[in-house]
Amino acid sequence: MKRRTFITLAGVGAGLCIVPPSLYYVAPGTHEYALKLIKKELYYLNITPGSAEKYVEDYFNKLGNDTVSTLKWKTTYYLRLNYEKSERIRDLIKYFLLSSDFFIHKTDESKPVNYLGLYSPYTSPIPNPYSFIIYPPATIKEP
Amino acid sequence: MKYDHYDLVIVGTGFASSFFLKKYLSKVKTDKKILVLEKGYFFPQAERVKVKRDIPTAYQKYDLPYEDAFVNKSKTKEWPFSIGYGGSSNCWWGCTPRFMPNDFKMKSKYGIAQDWPLDYHDLDPYYYEAEELMSVSGPEDTPFPRKGKYPLPPHAFSMVDKIMHKTYGNQYVSQPGARASRATAHRNGCMAFSTCETCPVNAKFTIENSNLGVYGDTRVELLYGAQVHRLETANDVVKKVLFQQNGKEMAVSGEVVVLGANPFFNSNILLQSGDKNPLTGKGFGEQLGMQVLIYLDNMTNAGGSTWVNANGYMLYDGDHRKDFAACLIEANNAPYDIRLERGKHLNVASFRLVFEDLPLDSNYITTTADQFKPAVHFEERSQYTLKAVDHMKQKMPGILSCLPVEKLIYLDPATHEGHIIGGTRMSLDREHGVVDKHLIHHQYRNLFVLGAGAFTTFGPSNPTLTVSALSLFTADKSF
Numbered sequence: 001m002k003r004r005t006f007i008t009l010a011g012v013g014a015g016l017c018i019v020p021p022s023l024y025y026v027a028p029g030t031h032e033y034a035l036k037l038i039k040k041e042l043y044y045l046n047i048t049p050g051s052a053e054k055y056v057e058d059y060f061n062k063l064g065n066d067t068v069s070t071l072k073w074k075t076t077y078y079l080r081l082n083y084e085k086s087e088r089i090r091d092l093i094k095y096f097l098l099s100s101d102f103f104i105h106k107t108d109e110s111k112p113v114n115y116l117g118l119y120s121p122y123t124s125p126i127p128n129p130y131s132f133i134i135y136p137p138a139t140i141k142e143p
Numbered sequence: 144m145k146y147d148h149y150d151l152v153i154v155g156t157g158f159a160s161s162f163f164l165k166k167y168l169s170k171v172k173t174d175k176k177i178l179v180l181e182k183g184y185f186f187p188q189a190e191r192v193k194v195k196r197d198i199p200t201a202y203q204k205y206d207l208p209y210e211d212a213f214v215n216k217s218k219t220k221e222w223p224f225s226i227g228y229g230g231s232s233n234c235w236w237g238c239t240p241r242f243m244p245n246d247f248k249m250k251s252k253y254g255i256a257q258d259w260p261l262d263y264h265d266l267d268p269y270y271y272e273a274e275e276l277m278s279v280s281g282p283e284d285t286p287f288p289r290k291g292k293y294p295l296p297p298h299a300f301s302m303v304d305k306i307m308h309k310t311y312g313n314q315y316v317s318q319p320g321a322r323a324s325r326a327t328a329h330r331n332g333c334m335a336f337s338t339c340e341t342c343p344v345n346a347k348f349t350i351e352n353s354n355l356g357v358y359g360d361t362r363v364e365l366l367y368g369a370q371v372h373r374l375e376t377a378n379d380v381v382k383k384v385l386f387q388q389n390g391k392e393m394a395v396s397g398e399v400v401v402l403g404a405n406p407f408f409n410s411n412i413l414l415q416s417g418d419k420n421p422l423t424g425k426g427f428g429e430q431l432g433m434q435v436l437i438y439l440d441n442m443t444n445a446g447g448s449t450w451v452n453a454n455g456y457m458l459y460d461g462d463h464r465k466d467f468a469a470c471l472i473e474a475n476n477a478p479y480d481i482r483l484e485r486g487k488h489l490n491v492a493s494f495r496l497v498f499e500d501l502p503l504d505s506n507y508i509t510t511t512a513d514q515f516k517p518a519v520h521f522e523e524r525s526q527y528t529l530k531a532v533d534h535m536k537q538k539m540p541g542i543l544s545c546l547p548v549e550k551l552i553y554l555d556p557a558t559h560e561g562h563i564i565g566g567t568r569m570s571l572d573r574e575h576g577v578v579d580k581h582l583i584h585h586q587y588r589n590l591f592v593l594g595a596g597a598f599t600t601f602g603p604s605n606p607t608l609t610v611s612a613l614s615l616f617t618a619d620k621s622f
Binding site: 041044083090093094097098103107109119120121122123127128129130131132133134135137139140141142143 | 192195196299300301302305306309334335336337338341343444445446447448476477478479481483485486488489
């Protein structure tokens with residue numbers, strides 16, 4: 001492992017102890033940062049206005065807006081992580097895609113992406129993105 | 144409780160008890176009196192779904208936490224189960240492959256552990272019966288001996304499954320499952336949500352939706368909130384079952400007594416009762432499971448109609464079992480395994496690798512100061528199993544060479560497979576086990592001890608179908 005990578009990951013593992021207080025205050029708010037991340041990572045998608053904002057609001061309401069959670073997110077920002085390095089970011093992006101009509105449209109990037117409500121098999125209309133609901137058996141080619 | 148004495152007293156309402164009762168009721172006279180003692184309560188599936196939707200329900204109080212019911216001495220190992228009417232049918236995931244014939248013959252075929260005192264052919268007719276009662280969906284061509292069609296057609300393959308099936312034939316098949324591939328009279332068709340512990344659409348077989356009819360039978364009296372802690376015995380015969388209900392100590396006598404709780408509680412009740420068999424509570428465990436994510440190059444894994452689409456048997460049976468464990472592959476189709484790279488979101492398959500383990504004496508169940516709570520000591524995995532994990536990693540690239548594999552990512556072993564096996568193992572004689580081939584206790588000959596606790600060895604296949612078939616078998620042979 002490269003030394004810089006090690007220091008970065010160790011920072012997360014050490015639970016914020018290396019984040020200078022001054023940088024904590026200059027980091028953007030959690031919601032604002034989460035929005036920036038979604039737009040940065042999914043730059044190639046046409047996300048309809050308000051969709052990512054509503055998703056972020058619901059996501060953090062579900063997650064809980066506690067101080068520890070906020071601190072962790074700000075640390076993530078300071079360390080300039082992306083979804084390959086941070087499970088937290090990975091979950092944020094993954095659940096945005098699962099909570100939208102992106103998979104219903106068979107990952108067609110040309111179609112606008114709308115947020116349909118937080119992904120849950122018990123409450124949301126969004127099916128398993130792999131499943132026969134979107135890809136009926138007759139559409140799966142024989143090898 | 145209507146009477147002081149019953150022809151049959153049965154503890155628990157899960158798979159083991161319910162399938163036993165189904166067969167028993169079909170064979171005995173109409174004047175028999177049966178008492179069923181259930182520790183928990185009736186918590187309907189529709190109410191469980193409400194909880195998942197954050198909708199208040201008066202039944203919430205019946206969601207009894209399993210963690211509080213026993214003392215777990217191994218904090219890194221989890222043992223989830225469900226307390227209440229239907230037992231763990233309320234939290235199982237509906238996988239119902241049969242065992243392979245050699246799973247019953249580990250000693251004579253491979254020199255490992257012990258043979259079961261019965262074999263595949265003894266269970267074969269009861270496998271069919273259990274599959275019929277559960278309306279199992281499955282393929283016609285299976286790696287284990289089986290003739291004809293399953294009650295329901297198989298689930299649909301994904302693209303990865305199709306390629307694997309074309310390469311390996313009946314060594315890679317649609318998984319037989321109790322997640323209905325079509326709607327039935329009492330269940331809906333599976334929608335592949337992959338949250339089977341509480342199925343959002345009631346497609347999974349449970350005791351509640353089973354239509355077995357046993358608890359509505361006029362011969363059967365069912366008591367809820369009845370916690371059994373001990374059996375009273377005299378001259379190697381069980382005389383009474385002692386339990387508490389609403390804080391009151393109670394006792395009931397039975398001509399025949401059946402323990403159908405899970406292996407933790409069956410063992411605890413036996414140990415509380417003075418069972419001196421040195422193997423009671425010993426050698427419990429379960430399979431080791433781990434996940435491999437298979438990143439695919441320019442190919443999606445779209446398709447599939449349920450959570451576990453397929454089973455692979457390429458690492459299961461064979462002479463390698465002389466040296467290391469069998470492994471069953473489960474092809475998962477879960478939404479949370481998507482990729483985030485542009486254009487590759489569905490280019491991933493996820494296989495669960497399930498390894499058999501051995502009944503080790505270092506893993507055991509004991510009583511505690513609380514008569515209702517067993518202590519569970521799980522110390523270790525066998526080297527037999529750990530060696531199989533290394534072997535699997537060597538073989539997996541070759542097995543997957545029919546797919547355009549970009550990379551493999553092995554995740555850490557899971558904390559549980561949702562199974563509790565052993566503790567009252569089955570054997571020919573009392574020196575090698577606790578119960579005989581009919582699940583009758585070697586010492587107390589009017590006592591049946593049902594369930595996966597009786598398994599002599601822990602093959603990699605999911606245990607529930609075999610638990611159910613064993614219950615049908617033993618009730619059929621004994622009454």
